[in-house]
Amino acid sequence: MSQIVSMTINGEERELALEPYRSLLDTLRNEGGLTGTKKGCDVGDCGACTIIMNGKPVNSCLVLAVEAAGAMIETIEGLQLAPDKPHPLQEAFMRYGSAQCGFCTPGIIMMAKALLDENPNPTEDEVRFGIAGNICRCTGYTKIIEAILATAADLQRAKSA
Amino acid sequence: MTIHDKTFESKFAVVGRSVKRSDTLEKVTGTACYAGDVALPGMLHGKTKRSTVAHAIIKRIDVSKALALKGVKAVLTHENVPRVLHYGSPHPRSASVTRDQYILDNRVRYWGEGVAAVAAISEEIAEEALDLIEVEYEPLPAVFTIEDAMRDGAPVIHDNGLPQNQVLPPVIVERGDVEKGFADADFVIEGEYELGRPTPAYMEPNICVAQWDGNGKLTFWSSTQTAFMVRGALAEVLGIPLNKVRVLVDHMGGGFGAKQDLFQHEFLCALLARETNRPVRMEFTRKETFLGGRTRHPGRIWLKQGFRKDGTITAREAKVLFNSGAYGSHGPGVTNVGTAALTSLYRCENVRLEGRCIYTNAPIAGAFRGYGVVQTYYALDLQMDEAAEKLGFDPAEFKLKNAVREGDIAPSNHPIVGHGLEDCIRRGMEETGWPAVRRHGRDTGVKRRGWGIGCEMHGSSAYPGIKEQGNAIVKMNEDGTVTLLTGTAGLGTGAHTALSQIVAEELGVPFETISVVQGDTDVVPWDIGAFASHTTYMGGRAAQIAAADVRRQVLAHAAPQLGATPEELTIRDGVIVVEGSNRSMTLAEAVAPQRGMPAIQLVGVGTYTPTKSYSFAAHFVEVEVDTETGEIRVLQVIPVHEIGKVIHPIAAQGQIEGGIQQGIGHTLSEDYVIDHQTGRSLNAGFVDYKMPLSMDMPPIRTIILETAPDPGGPYGAKGVGEDPIIAIGPAIANAVYDAIGVRFRRYPITPEHVLAALRTKKQEVA
Amino acid sequence: MKRFEYHEPASLEEASRLLAELGATAQVLAGGTDLLVEIREHLRPVTHVVNIKRIPGLRDFACDDAQGLRVGALITAREVETSPQVARLFPNLVSAVGQLGSIQVRNRATVVGNICRASPSADTLPPLIADGARLSVFNGNGERSIALEEFFTGPGRTVLRPGEIVTGISVPPPGAHSGRAYIKHGRRKAMELATVGVAVTLEREAGHCREIRIALGAVAPTPIRAREAEALLRGEAFTPERVAAVAEAAMTESTPISNVRASAEYRREMVGVLTRRAITLAMEAIQ
Incomplete structure (x- = not known):
């Protein structure tokens, strides 16, 4: 039986009618109309569906949508600071060529955001550890790690300035 | 982590600069539309039922219970789909592919093959319906290895008239006199090389959406590298004209060659949509992406070479055996390209090569980045490393001495342009401090390090196997902005950006004034697809030709306005200048509609039919081997590539770094494994199919040279897509030898292989 | 789904x-x-x-020198991984939970869930068994307590009876002069299921081994204690020969299977190598 569940998605309160066996991933993509979050494996192995739920990065494929009742959800669509102002991570991913096919990109950017929220000044090893659950098959990770480290440095500089 | 080589300083305004890619804003903001993001009103969800046996006749298939399930709208089996034999991989009538597939057959040839499809109002219901379909199989004997399939009395998997389950007649390549070459040799070496079964494992599972309109026209969204081939095959199999099929591909989440094929679900999706008169989406699960996907050809290569004492190669003989799996797919192309590649890389006048491709009841092997050459150059480069040692040469010096040179005849039977391979080897030796970095197995601790070098060359375009063609249309709008229409797919390589850069350069306008229309077969010019490292080389050249056409038209239009001849005009940064004068006008002024007059029509068309160019690489790799656990870690990679004129340095580096990741994978850990009793897949998922991830990947210091530009490519550009995955494997295997003194003639090299070999070595020493 | x-x-x-x-x-x-x-x-x-997320009382999480560790059924792997108190007293457990899936998974996965799944390769099991963990189980009326090493009956199978729910796990405080280590062996550095997992917890007294517990994962239908191996070291000096004999005994006690991840022979060999390495690491970890 479908039930009405309310949650806050990218700052907007939403009421969604859902079946209890639907994942948060499918719900965001279908009922929510937010297709930026990707389905790469649907079993928690690839990280393409990473979103931030109540401040923590999670695989939205491994969360039942009904469990998100009352939760604060952040997805890639909510990251931009303004319509014409991408988040610094998004800027860096463009500048460093960190997105190739782009399918893993939203998940990695959300993971990177959560990582920098928790640890604003990570080492390269900490970044590698942080995104270990995000598979990228195009880049060899080199340019992704460059972009995350550069963003951290920029944000640190901006804070001390 | 990346060296931006100084050679990137250039006379060009746009080409050679890492402009902001035109496709990335959508990707980083989540607005890029992939086929799976398409949702249509009333859309149904399709699912495929897959076989649980490797080889059988379907005796009975009963769908009544599935049809009775509430929410199920249609079920297809071999009994109610058109029975049309088709090219699983649809390059039109090309010698590279085989016509041996039906949409659904009354026979299954591998474990996991689709036997039925369901459309239902939800994915869950479709999935439940699959379980309600009853299939009764009459088992046939199944074979999984090349040896078993070639044996007398083996089951015939496709009745194509060839013995021993061969997909195509043997590929024979002969040059010079191989007997004489071996007679002239002071030293002969031979070896057999075993090849595992890596799979592309692109991040976006195969997916398509089909919708028919009231006029019998099919609109089809698919994650494919070859939109026009999909259109052609759908039209042929469904029996409708090409103008009744529109294929749309906006963004796609990687293909690496495999998404050149047409997959069963693409036909089934179109048929389910027609049957139900509703849009249908069919999406592979990750598991299905393994089961129903394509792999690199596993197999075996026997290689023998003769050498003079001075290191000259006198003869080369090889027998290449590829396991095609249940269908031919790209088997003919891969066998031809992989086998013929052994004529080159290291110079040898006397060559006899034989390539065979064999049907088995294993998963389907198809096109995958490196297309047969990954396999044959692995064998060749490893044997060169071994021969160098036996003859007392440093391996890098030895490879340099034998490296293919300008004017040598390439596998495509064209003369090589430039000294690319030599330049790569020399530069890598300088960069690493070779040969001083080598360890020669002198480490004695538990963990031992070593350095290795691996080399490759690879052609841009599939010529001569496929006569290719790149097309482009460039339109200048009446405000001076430019629209490029291209059929090439955006796999994620940055191709559309590179093409736009080329158009901007040719027209003399800023990069930002170019916009790209792509991914719609009703609108863009015909395109063969994005593969064979040819997009920048061939599609870029076509775009350049089209842009030059527009430039000519613009200058002819502007010349009278500036009181000059077209020959006196140049366009720089969007301004038309009369050379040697101070007269100028902006493009916008030149092409703007005049009072009371319509805008002029400025359309350029470019068609380019390439032959082939070759790119080169030498990879230098440091590894560490744990002699107690057998684990091999790649500590650093220094790839040196020569790819002609680089259009977008960061995108080119990205290709190299990503290719290295996949190459490290297939050399050390990636192997798609089936049970040899049942044909059942054993690791169809990301947990057990071991791709190197962020913590496994070493630092990569990419060096790109531009020393051998090819006159066939735009501004001398050549391909880079496939090269990096070829050189990394032999570099790793050779580095492992440098670390522990054991040569592995196989990939993947697993910890168990390492321990077993170290044990054998210890016994031999004792 | x-x-x-x-x-x-x-x-x-x-x-x-x-x-x-x-x-x-x-x-x-x-x-x-x-x-x-x-x-x-x-x-x-x-x-x-x-x-069970709406059930109150399942979020206990405490760790100190006096009481040891208490982890309620709803405490996530990530909470344990990032706790400085757990890192100080049970670095072996932190290492194990830190290698369970990805951060995204660990933000959802619970330690108790990892236990109840009863996978022979579950990362948390060897260190918890080596440290003598016990489970609290609600059985409809009250609670019973089960030693973790007696909890498993086979892959995916436990002694839980219908209607029983594990409410939490407790680990006694570390003994004096004790050290602990967990080594996971897989093909990759992350996102792995252990092909072999070895945990060693030991206590040293005057250069001798006062107590040792060795727990092995992924080499038997359930995680196991290598008791014969332990007995070889208990009360003895840590000589290389003695440690080698312990490692050899642990290999003999393991009964691994061959599958796509590794052969039985390789797994057994790794039990030897990793037991030796884990003993060394545990020794080094003694404060």
């Missing part, structure tokens, strides 16, 4: 009653990172999902 019915009981009693009534195809959802995968991949027939 197959359709199922969903329940959110408000109390342990209600959850226990539901589970008992609904039978074997009703499953507890805590983190869900295993359960949802099992449903999706058809590894387990599930018709009812009983989410």
